[in-house]
Amino acid sequence: MDDPMKVYKLLLDAFGPQHWWPGDSPFEVIVGAILTQQAAWRNVELAIGALKRDGRLDIEGIHLMKLPTLERYVRPTGFYRQKARRLRGVVRYLATEWDGDLDAFFSRDVGIVRDELLALDGVGKETADSILLYAAGKPIFVVDAYTRRILERLGGDIELDYDSIQDYFTERLPLDAGLFNEYHALLVKLGKDHCRTKPVCEGCPLLSVCEFGGGGRG
């Protein structure tokens, strides 16, 4: 894959806009970003839906919640003791250090904000970048397991560690949050539909640029 924009157009043409992130507010995106770690989005919806139903899906609501209560809410997403603790830590940080003001928190140098997110327990690169892109609207490219797997299948001489993949896209695309938003969502869609299930290449929109397809260099 030498032109990420070409791949983007193929994906957008095949799948259409994905309308990510599936969450209403920046805070909901943050909660979802932590809960979706190694979990199916369906299960995240169960947890977020219950919080929303009870009117507790906000910084104050979770900050004042007892840990066992939060554990009960996030249980469907797996790793629930760990996630409850970590989500509580993130919320406590936002509540105590930023008085719950997400706009103030995000309205600074993006590199600084990213470092602060990464310093929080339970927030790694993908989660931090998902928050920056989908909650704060910053043009930060999100790399996940699907992205890595897809690049691996497409072939090429690029390194597959997080930073290399992120740099690869960032250096070859316009710095556009809307583009990065849609691109990552499309890669997840492609990964779910074609690089996960058994008949891997049947109907894949990237056959023309894939080393396992007809037009690739492989």
Add this chain to the structure above:
DNA sequence: ACCCAGGTGGCCC
């Protein structure tokens, strides 16, 4: 019954 899901952090070498 088995495998996987939009990772992360700790430990070891």
Add this chain to the structure above:
DNA sequence: GGGCCACATGGG
């Protein structure tokens, strides 16, 4: 800096 491992529920 890379290779394992625990963390845990719900759906195919």
